[in-house]
Amino acid sequence: MKKILTIAGTRPQLVKIAAVSRVLRQSFHEVLLNTGQHYDYKMAGVFFEELKIPKPDYNLKIGSDTHGRQTGKMLIAVEEVVEKEQPDAILVFGDTNSTLAGAIVASKLHIPLIHIEAGLRSFNKLMPEEINRIMTDHISNLLFTPTELAVQNLKNEGITNGVFLVGDVMYDAVLYNMGLAEQQYKITDFNLTSKKYFLGTIHRAENTDSKEKLEAIFKSLINLDQVVYLPLHPRTKHKIEQFGLQDIVEQAKNIKVVEPVSYLEMLFLEKHAKAIITDSGGVQKEAYFMKVPCITLRDQTEWVETIEFGWNKLINPLKTDLSQVLREVQNGQPIDSIYGNGDAAHKITNLLMQKI
Template sequence: MKVLSIVGARPQFIKCAPVSAALRRSCQEVLVHTGQHYDANMSDVFFRDLGIPAPDYHLGIGSGSQGEQTGRMLAAIEEVILKEEPDMVLVYGDTNSTLAGGLAAAKVHVPVAHVEAGLRSFDRAMPEEINRVLTDHLSALLFCPTDTAVQNLALEGIAGGVHLTGDVMVDALQRNRCLAAGCAPMPGLEEGGYYLATVHRASNTDQEGNLRSIMGAFAALDLPVVFPAHPRTRKYLAAYGIEVGANVQIIDPLPYLDMLHLLSHARAVLTDSGGVQKEAYILEVPCVTLRENTEWVETVEDGWNVLVGADRSKIIEETARAGGRIGRHSARFGDGHAAERIAAIITDYEP
């Protein structure tokens, strides 16, 4: 079995690490990096720290509008598929790399396998939601992290090829938690004495009012805010002339292990990232989500996460409450063996 795996963004590198390791025990894997995240701090360092093999192809697509970026990826990935003639194309998550990989494979009649299938925020204004839905509807194998994801697919009439595997992010956390514990703390930060923040979604960064409201809320919080800033976020902070509060420490994006260390010791995390919401849940760190909806509804249902959007007052109020919030914890995201299940299903696949 020859599998063409497509990654392009930070969350996909994290998910790819355990799956690639499991897959290579029984399959030939060809790894394609689209270059969607091209900053060294958001790309190269993840391959190094997570032990991911060097990509066989680096497409170097870079940034661009939604249509431009997806279109360039589609053409480049199709070329690789035609050259390599894989038995299956494996895609992860909900980025433009995911959709481009799925579309390119489907159009030349190569089966698609989707890791993290079935997630829904039910907000079609999010590009990620469009990517998820379309990729699921053209996939032959759909690897669902939760029961909710399976149910979402059933409601859309998708039942064939659906597998409840658990979440590969649990696998990654279990593999790397001990390594992250050995990372040096940032100077001046005490355990539980700071908030961690990430903001990168277009609905927050590209809308000046939302970004001003969020940064205004950060400035009003009672503890230091450590803010690893995505390049697009930095760009818009400068473009809008937004000044950050004296308690907000903007730093470069962090390697995975350092980010995991910071997250595990934070009083709470404020984020618009789907992956960080889930990591916070698994690490039992309260989360304040800077969105009106989430694809990870389990984190809200179990009490570890609250949705506040970009509302300044809500952000301040819920962050103040977050420090004392303890939710329920369960194995809703799996047992840390999702990658092994995925590799076994792919290995045994027959069209």
């Protein structure tokens, strides 16, 4: 049986691993390496329990650092694991520093590299994730894309060999895990009423590192006519304290700040929200799957299809009235077929059986 080393380390990647590993392990010997890029229990560790993800064979516990230092630490540690395990291929997901580190090690050691979620582009090279995407795609041997547009993006960059349109593994995960979430939770567990609240998530550096922008976001949320349920990311909490914005947050009667929630809790909260306000790439897409309108607090998104079909709107909180955009965005119509049929993991495994 061929051996595949799967590398991940962040919340969204662990979700995708849960969807893929269930199928992959029927045909391959998978070794799971967790870099520990997300290290908070609620943000990452809980996934291994509630999503029944296999226990990692390796946990590097890298934690937070600057991009360069974090990636450098990962390179050293991942290379040691690869030299020990001698996998037939290395599999990476998405666009994180864990992705890039795994990709570079695979390339340097001449091991076939598999990239799931290949071809996504925001066309903003100021985003670290964009650099990670581009570099990983250009050294990958097998590129599994979620959409037709991703295939075209790769073609535009001269990448055509080893490219396969399989659909989105996150859609696989949502379909599977939503059932688990609904078995486990009721909306009253959160002291909320279905479709009577907005769900918010804010964590990206482009929003949290600017006092002006972070303050504008919270002032926009205060002006909304519904409860805003806001699981607070550790980065955002730290920046609120650093910038002295606690009073604005604490005095906002309609903002309900809570600790970070688990993945299943988040799925459940997304499904029952009236609309979602986020800067997360993954949450945008989950909102689309749930047929819940989404406002994205960014200037670009890698999920441009959700914009084109009117189910997602990009806004700059310094320039745009959030309440007005929320009224407009609720008129879109999601189209289920954009991201496949929820069988991406099976397609990926079948192709790997032919190619590895």
